[in-house]
Amino acid sequence: MADAEGLRRSWLAVPLVAIGGCVDAIGWLRLQELFVSFMSGTSTLLGVAVAARQPGRAAELAVVVALFALGAVAGAGLARLAGRRRAAAVLGVVAVLLGCGWRLPSVEGAGLPLMAFAVVPAMGALNLALPGVGGITFVTGALTRFADALVTALAGAGRHGAWVVQAAAWMALVAGATAGAWLEARMGQDALVVPALAAAMAAVVAVRRV
Numbered sequence: 113m114a115d116a117e118g119l120r121r122s123w124l125a126v127p128l129v130a131i132g133g134c135v136d137a138i139g140w141l142r143l144q145e146l147f148v149s150f151m152s153g154t155s156t157l158l159g160v161a162v163a164a165r166q167p168g169r170a171a172e173l174a175v176v177v178a179l180f181a182l183g184a185v186a187g188a189g190l191a192r193l194a195g196r197r198r199a200a201a202v203l204g205v206v207a208v209l210l211g212c213g214w215r216l217p218s219v220e221g222a223g224l225p226l227m228a229f230a231v232v233p234a235m236g237a238l239n240l241a242l243p244g245v246g247g248i249t250f251v252t253g254a255l256t257r258f259a260d261a262l263v264t265a266l267a268g269a270g271r272h273g274a275w276v277v278q279a280a281a282w283m284a285l286v287a288g289a290t291a292g293a294w295l296e297a298r299m300g301q302d303a304l305v306v307p308a309l310a311a312a313m314a315a316v317v318a319v320r321r322v
Contacts, residue, residue: 133288149235185235209234210308
C-alpha cells in the first residue's frame with residue numbers, strides 16, 4: 113500500500129518537474145547562464161569560478177545557491193504549517209514568486225539580476241510541494257532511480273510502474289525546458305507568465321483534491 117501511494121505521488125510530481133524545467137530554461141537564457149533550479153550545475157559552476165579566480169561570478173553563484181536553500185526552507189516550513197493543504201499552499205507561493213520574477217528586471221546591474229531573487233526561491237520551494245518526493249527538480253536522481261527500478265522490475269522484485277514514472281519525470285524536464293526556451297525566444301521575460309499560471313492551476317487542483 114505504501115509503495116502504491118509513493119508511486120501515486122511520483123506521478124503527481126511529473127507535471128511539476130515540467131514547470132521546473134520550463135523555469136530553468138527561461139532563467140538560464142535571461143540570467144547570464146545561471147541555473148535557477150539545478151543546484152548541482154550551479155555548484156559546479158561555483159567551483160569553476162573559484163578555481164578561475166573570478167570572485168564576482170563566484171559570489172553571484174553562491175547567492176543563487178543560498179536563495180534556493182532559503183526557498184526550500186520556507187517551503188518546508190509552509191508545508192508543515194499547511195498540513196493537508198501542503199501542496200496548494202506551496203504551489204500558491206511558487207506561483208506568486210514566479211509572478212514577481214516576471215515583473216522584476218532580468219538585466220544585470222551591480223550584481224545578481226533582481227529577477228533571480230524571486231525565481232530561485234520559487235524553485236527551492238517547488239521541491240517541497242509534495243510529501244515523500246525526494247526533490248522535484250533533481251532529475252539526475254530520477255535517472256538513477258529509473259535504472260534501479262528497471263533492474264528491480266526485470267528481476268521480478270518490483271513494479272514496472274516505478275521505472276516508467278522516473279523515465280516520465282526525465283522526459284517532463286526536457287519537455288518543460290524545450291517549452292521554456294521556445295517561450296523565451298518569442299515572449300522574452302513575459303515567458304515566465306506561463307509557468308506562473310501553470311503553478312497557480314496546480315495549486316487550484318491541489319485545493320480541489322483536498
